Amino acid sequence: MQIGTLCNSMQIGILCNSMQIGTLCNSIQIAIDCILIYSRYEKNRIYTYIGEVVVSVNPYKTVDIYNQTYVDHYKGREIYERPPHIFALADSAYKTMKRKSRDTCIVISGESGSGKTEASKIIMRYISAVTNVSGRKEVERVKDVLIKSNVILEAFGNAKTNRNDNSSRFGKYMDINFDFKGDPIGGHINNYLLEKLLSGSPDQKLEEMKLSRNPDEYHFIRQGGSPKCSTINDQSDYKAVMGAMKTLNFAFKHAETLWKIVAAVLHMGNMEYDTVDEVHDTVGVRDAHSLKNLAGLLSVGPEDLKKALTSRVIAAGGNIVNKEFTKSEAFYARDAFAKAIYDRMFSWIVTRINEVIDPKESGTGYIGKGTVIGVLDIYGFEIFENNSFEQLCINYCNEKLQQLFIELGIAWVHVEYFNNKIICDLIEQPHKGILAILDEACLNVGKVTDEMFLTAMTQKLKSDRFTCRALSPADKTLEHNRDFRIRHYAGDVSYSVVGFIDKNKDTLFQDLKRLLYNRYIHTTKRPLTAGTNFKNSIVALVDHLATKEPHYVRCVKPNDIKSPSNFDEVRVKHQVMYLGLLENVRVRRAGFVYRAKYSRFLDRYKLICKSTWPNFHGNQVDGVKLIIKSQGFEKDVAYGKSKIFIRSPQTLFSLEEARDKYIPYIIVFLQKLWRGGLARRKARQMRAIYLIMAKFKRYKMRSYIVSLVQLFRNVRNMRDYGKSIKWPNPPQVLAGLVLQLHKVHNRWRANMILKKVPRPEWPMLQTKCTAQDVLKGQRADWGYRRKWEGNYLASSKDNNSTVDFVTKANALKASDHFSEILFSSYIKKTNKHNQTADRAIVITDKFIYKLDPKKKYKSLRHGISIGDVTGLSITPDADQLSVIHLKDGNDLVVCLQNPSREERVGELVGSLSRFFRRNHKELPVTVAKQIKCSLGSKARQILVKPSPANGGPTFRKEGNILVLMWPQ
Numbered sequence: 030m031q032i033g034t035l036c037n038s039m040q041i042g043i044l045c046n047s048m049q050i051g052t053l054c055n056s057i058q059i060a061i062d063c064i065l066i067y068s069r070y071e072k073n074r075i076y077t078y079i080g081e082v083v084v085s086v087n088p089y090k091t092v093d094i095y096n097q098t099y100v101d102h103y104k105g106r107e108i109y110e111r112p113p114h115i116f117a118l119a120d121s122a123y124k125t126m127k128r129k130s131r132d133t134c135i136v137i138s139g140e141s142g143s144g145k146t147e148a149s150k151i152i153m154r155y156i157s158a159v160t161n162v163s164g165r166k167e168v169e170r171v172k173d174v175l176i177k178s179n180v181i182l183e184a185f186g187n188a189k190t191n192r193n194d195n196s197s198r199f200g201k202y203m204d205i206n207f208d209f210k211g212d213p214i215g216g217h218i219n220n221y222l223l224e225k226l227l228s229g230s231p232d233q234k235l236e237e238m239k240l241s242r243n244p245d246e247y248h249f250i251r252q253g254g255s256p257k258c259s260t261i262n263d264q265s266d267y268k269a270v271m272g273a274m275k276t277l278n279f280a281f282k283h284a285e286t287l288w289k290i291v292a293a294v295l296h297m298g299n300m301e302y303d304t305v306d307e308v309h310d311t312v313g314v315r316d317a318h319s320l321k322n323l324a325g326l327l328s329v330g331p332e333d334l335k336k337a338l339t340s341r342v343i344a345a346g347g348n349i350v351n352k353e354f355t356k357s358e359a360f361y362a363r364d365a366f367a368k369a370i371y372d373r374m375f376s377w378i379v380t381r382i383n384e385v386i387d388p389k390e391s392g393t394g395y396i397g398k399g400t401v402i403g404v405l406d407i408y409g410f411e412i413f414e415n416n417s418f419e420q421l422c423i424n425y426c427n428e429k430l431q432q433l434f435i436e437l438g439i440a441w442v443h444v445e446y447f448n449n450k451i452i453c454d455l456i457e458q459p460h461k462g463i464l465a466i467l468d469e470a471c472l473n474v475g476k477v478t479d480e481m482f483l484t485a486m487t488q489k490l491k492s493d494r495f496t497c498r499a500l501s502p503a504d505k506t507l508e509h510n511r512d513f514r515i516r517h518y519a520g521d522v523s524y525s526v527v528g529f530i531d532k533n534k535d536t537l538f539q540d541l542k543r544l545l546y547n548r549y550i551h552t553t554k555r556p557l558t559a560g561t562n563f564k565n566s567i568v569a570l571v572d573h574l575a576t577k578e579p580h581y582v583r584c585v586k587p588n589d590i591k592s593p594s595n596f597d598e599v600r601v602k603h604q605v606m607y608l609g610l611l612e613n614v615r616v617r618r619a620g621f622v623y624r625a626k627y628s629r630f631l632d633r634y635k636l637i638c639k640s641t642w643p644n645f646h647g648n649q650v651d652g653v654k655l656i657i658k659s660q661g662f663e664k665d666v667a668y669g670k671s672k673i674f675i676r677s678p679q680t681l682f683s684l685e686e687a688r689d690k691y692i693p694y695i696i697v698f699l700q701k702l703w704r705g706g707l708a709r710r711k712a713r714q715m716r717a718i719y720l721i722m723a724k725f726k727r728y729k730m731r732s733y734i735v736s737l738v739q740l741f742r743n744v745r746n747m748r749d750y751g752k753s754i755k756w757p758n759p760p761q762v763l764a765g766l767v768l769q770l771h772k773v774h775n776r777w778r779a780n781m782i783l784k785k786v787p788r789p790e791w792p793m794l795q796t797k798c799t800a801q802d803v804l805k806g807q808r809a810d811w812g813y814r815r816k817w818e819g820n821y822l823a824s825s826k827d828n829n830s831t832v833d834f835v836t837k838a839n840a841l842k843a844s845d846h847f848s849e850i851l852f853s854s855y856i857k858k859t860n861k862h863n864q865t866a867d868r869a870i871v872i873t874d875k876f877i878y879k880l881d882p883k884k885k886y887k888s889l890r891h892g893i894s895i896g897d898v899t900g901l902s903i904t905p906d907a908d909q910l911s912v913i914h915l916k917d918g919n920d921l922v923v924c925l926q927n928p929s930r931e932e933r934v935g936e937l938v939g940s941l942s943r944f945f946r947r948n949h950k951e952l953p954v955t956v957a958k959q960i961k962c963s964l965g966s967k968a969r970q971i972l973v974k975p976s977p978a979n980g981g982p983t984f985r986k987e988g989n990i991l992v993l994m995w996p997q
């Protein structure tokens with residue numbers, strides 16, 4: 030069917046978008062035309078699905094279909110849920126990676142200018158837009174670095190070509206690493222076959238590098254015909270590159286060196302030679318000034334550079350000789366030199382970028398293995414008028430990728446498809462393939478020509494996919510001794526062998542290497558040829574991709590004139606052919622959209638069926654069948670030996686939908702289990718902690734008690750009953766108990782001591798203890814050795830007329846109702862009038878009485894209430910001065926007297942204090958040399974002075990001071 034006569038495009042659009050892909054594929058030819066017409070004629074609808082492949086047609090104009098609204102529209106959706114878009118594919122790759130924790134890759138292919146690089150950038154921008162929802166700073170930085178790395182790669186790796194104003198001259202494969210949350214944390218770039226630049230730079234920079242702003246002045250740039258490009262703004266691009274270099278931490282000196290290298294390469298292209306010896310055909314550099322500029326940029330001596338550009342050192346017959354170049358050799362060396370420098374510079378840039386985007390260095394806390402999305406932006410199949418070594422390499426690469434594509438896509442049912450393994454073998458087989466024959470030709474010493482290489486291929490290659498004029502004499506399209514043809518999966522391609530050997534050898538004379546390394550380098554190891562290097566890297570790439578779940582973007586170029594409105598049917602048909610879409614349609618149509626091992630399917634979907642959730646213990650196939658039955662999809666599946674096959678995308682979509690519905694419940698369920706598990710573990714830990722603590726406490730207590738038992742074992746037999754034992758510091762937990770134990774021990778000790786004292790003496794002992802406690806050692810002699818009797822006036826030891834005293838005391842007791850006499854004694858007293866008199870003092874539990882002994886102990890006044898006592902003052906010496914402070918400001922100033930001249934002040938202190946304590950009060954007792962008192966409400970001072978031993982104590986007045994004269 031011809032393009033243009035095809036069915037209504039609306040209808041096809043509906044078919045495409047509503048998942049009726051099977052219908053669309055009824056006729057392969059229709060499908061091909063359909064897709065293209067659809068994408069061309071529907072305004073701005075540049076994407077179409079064939080199976081799971083996204084076909085993208087370059088719109089050659091800005092289309093507003095990549096903004097946030099579109100991102101939101103496609104985010105988290107299944108691929109068939111929304112109209113075809115590259116976002117859907119990017120989301121599918123991302124989702125697959127996240128859901129299944131599987132590495133995925135997106136293979137973007139198409140011919141130069143079809144939009145591969147744009148597609149890869151759109152994919153990266155989409156991934157950047159849907160990740161890092163939590164806004165982690167480090168992840169944002171990684172995303173910025175990943176996107177900006179493109180700017181640098183494009184600046185140095187892209188060039189304007191006839192087919193594309195900004196053509197990538199290298200194939201690029203970029204791995205983007207993700208952490209377990211699905212946030213990008215770094216990446217890695219590999220580049221493939223770089224083909225071996227000015228107005229954005231500021232004037233001063235150009236001057237430094239001796240460059241002109243006019244690109245036409247440079248031989249290398251002139252080659253393309255039209256160096257200026259209206260679609261490219263060099264100024265802003267230069268700024269963008271410098272900005273990107275800053276983001277990627279390129280040191281200033283590195284950036285400078287890169288520009289210098291670019292300048293050197295440009296200067297090198299302008300190097301011209303003049304014949305200096307017609308006979309030997311030797312040359313010299315034409316322009317010494319240019320040579321000097323170039324030498325300066327390369328940091329080498331002009332003479333050395335001149336020598337390396339016009340001659341080389343070779344070993345001939347065991348001798349080292351200098352061989353001058355012919356003119357063509359000189360130009361070859363110049364170009365090889367320029368290519369090698371540029372190639373090494375580009376490799377350095379890629380290595381540097383890789384260092385910066387290395388996930389381990391990104392600072393995002395990357396540990397262990399995350400998942401990866403690989404994005405491959407690789408040149409598509411190339412068929413030109415003249416095809417050479419580069420086209421063979423590129424087409425071989427496409428054969429390899431196509432093989433991977435078909436192998437991964439094929440279903441278990443038998444499908445007729447073109448297996449391009451035979452072509453891959455034809456090119457890459459060791460010893461027998463084209464590249465091996467080419468390497469062998471390059472190895473030969475002596476002059477091996479491209480024609481000889483063609484002859485060797487003619488003799489050795491035994492494939493019907495290869496032909497040349499010698500094998501097909503009737504084919505006039507092939508030139509004798511020059512052309513050969515390969516039947517690629519995409520069609521026949523004729524290659525010219527001219528330049529194959531040189532290009533494969535890719536010779537860079539040692540002299541030039543030596544010049545730049547600035548030292549003699551000797552290597553006997555032959556470097557790998559360009560073809561082998563390329564083959565190795567492509568084999569490694571295909572192996573790498575084979576471990577990932579693939580997604581495909583096939584880019585189609587609608588015309589060769591970069592027009593948004595021109596649709597070149599022949600060109601497009603051709604591309605559809607060699608993009609492998611035809612095979613894909615065939616495979617998809619005959620096969621199934623999805624296949625998975627039973628175990629994997631069961632793991633993924635067991636949650637949507639009651640019989641299989643949470644665990645299915647029977648046979649895996651039975652489990653899978655139960656799931657399919659529960660959803661009613663029996664008619665759309667086939668059961669293989671180890672895999673289940675699903676025919677239509679709707680079924681898969683419904684399964685996914687059902688799964689998505691259950692996932693939140695499962696998550697809650699898992700959270701419940703997990704939290705429960707965590708809580709149980711914590712509880713177990715706490716129980717263990719408490720048990721250990723309890724045991725440890727017990728152990729500490731035990732050991733402390735054991736140590737106490739040891740210490741106090743002999744306490745009964747000790748003189749002080751263990752008073753002198755130093756208690757060890759108890760553990761915190763026993764502090765309270767030990768305090769109690771101290772008390773118990775003290776009581777026991779007291780009991781042991783008191784046991785020896787007769788019971789009636791206990792009150793006296795208590796009085797003495799109180800006195801000791803109150804005096805605190807302030808009074809040297811307080812009479813504790815003596816027996817304390819308290820009521821001395823009732824004792825005949827002190828009193829001759831005890832009967833009178835007892836009679837009076839009983840009378841007072843009867844009238845004043847006191848219970849006991851605490852203390853009684855003869856006293857010498859003084860008063861506010863400084864009059865002294867001998868009296869008796871009786872201190873009872875209610876009143877203090879002053880009695881006159883000479884008048885049968887007549888009470889001089891009414892007793893002073895004991896409640897009026899506010900304190901007691903004594904001296905630290907042996908005198909018997911005692912001042913009982915009273916509330917009314919008229920203190921009792923007395924000196925105790927007894928016939929035996931015993932010390933009794935201590936007993937007075939003990940008796941009064943003990944009485945106060947029994948009534949829960951504390952009697953303030955002052956011990957001082959000079960006693961303050963109040964007499965008749967006047968403050969007075971009392972001093973004790975010695976007097977002769979034979980007299981009694983007397984008070985006297987010395988000025989305002991009262992003095993007790995105390996007989997020594």
Ligand SMILES: Nc1ncnc2c1ncn2[C@@H]1O[C@H](COP(=O)(O)OP(=O)(O)OP(=O)(O)O)[C@@H](O)[C@H]1O
Nearest residue numbers: 087089090141142143144145146147193195196197
């Ligand atoms: N989706 C798109 N929207 C708008 N313009 C696009 C789109 N895709 C491609 N283009 C235009 O086409 C040009 C060529 O695209 P691109 O450089 O991506 O092609 P390519 O396939 O990578 O080419 P090469 O293999 O030469 O590098 C772009 O510079 C851009 O102007």
